[in-house]
Amino acid sequence: MFVDQDILITWGAIAKKYKKGEFIFHESEMPQYFHQIISGRVKMYNTNEDGKEFTQAEFTAGESFGEPPLFIEQAYPATAIASEDTVILKIKKMRFLELMDEYPLLQKKIIQLFAKRIYSKAITVREIVNSSPESRIIAFLISFKKKNNKDHEEIEIPYTRQEIANFVGLRVETVIRTLHKMQEKQTVKILHRKLYF
Amino acid sequence: MFVDQDILITWGAIAKKYKKGEFIFHESEMPQYFHQIISGRVKMYNTNEDGKEFTQAEFTAGESFGEPPLFIEQAYPATAIASEDTVILKIKKMRFLELMDEYPLLQKKIIQLFAKRIYSKAITVREIVNSSPESRIIAFLISFKKKNNKDHEEIEIPYTRQEIANFVGLRVETVIRTLHKMQEKQTVKILHRKLYF
């Protein structure tokens, strides 16, 4: 968890429910709030002219999202949507910035949070620009396991082929075909269409 | 400038000269120092198996680089090289972290710095994943002008076709051909092979 929920509430945050599929904010919009997830799941993504989607990141309970534009007077570079029914603590931008000023520990925390984000984005671009579909998928699977502290065990990947495609910037068909090849090479397991890695 | 040079020196930083083409650090290496450029230019990049290069970012006088891994005990995700003769102030990681603790204003500054980085990386991935060569090149040119506060005037772009290709993840030939098309459409100007936008 980034900010303690009680502190957020004391400072004026309110919880808001979002139904699955509801938007939290849109690309190009100026940020008004700091958001932290109580429960559920949020996806930040972009869509291009042809409707192709790219998933920038996904956030779950305890995580905050969409903070960078709060600090630099910028519009959101992507849209946030509830991937499932989600409850979010929201606090006004100014109140949040005041809160940050009050708690030096929070500043340290957000520096680390941002450092991780920059790091992971750097890895993502590197893989997308320089690698084959297979490497891109593997890099995604590895980072997903790492994020969930399941580094060293085989887990079921809770994403559809389409979702994976959106994360790595490929088309569904390409992901399906690549996963089949990877299964043959034993890089991944597929049982009853479910993916294990 | 990120950190005042006198402060850095007071805290034990030393200036080091790098010849053009000299490495400052390598991908996968654990960070030992905080780096800030006094003069010159530094490129951070990745190379894939086939030798194709991707430029993650470029930094000039007054800018620091390679800071995120200092905060998260991670190896560098890319290699840093001097693009020209460069002088860099270096200070030991621990001393830098102590310095950060001492100056709350520095913490605020690095939060903003990181916020900008995240923002710009998000834009970069979005463009690379979702756009045509032309859009990728335009996005790069726009962000270059913005970084140099030349938003609203036409400037000479100080990069070779190859360098642009490395920034946007395309091949030189593709960049050359795309720039020609863009010239016909008057999106860019090319005079004596120099590019204006």
Next chain:
DNA sequence: TTTAAAATGTGATTAAAATCATATTTTAAA
């Protein structure tokens, strides 16, 4: 100043992923 290396340019060919079309299976909603 010469000369080698780097950068630009261009045509031809190839490769790889996107696209299109359509079938089947699974999942979730009415």
Next chain:
DNA sequence: TTTAAAATATGATTTTAATCACATTTTAAA
């Protein structure tokens, strides 16, 4: 429980940037 929508699957075709090969021009180094 039925039914519609979403997800998976697969073959055929197309598109587009990469690759290859090589010529010319510019730049920088000896």
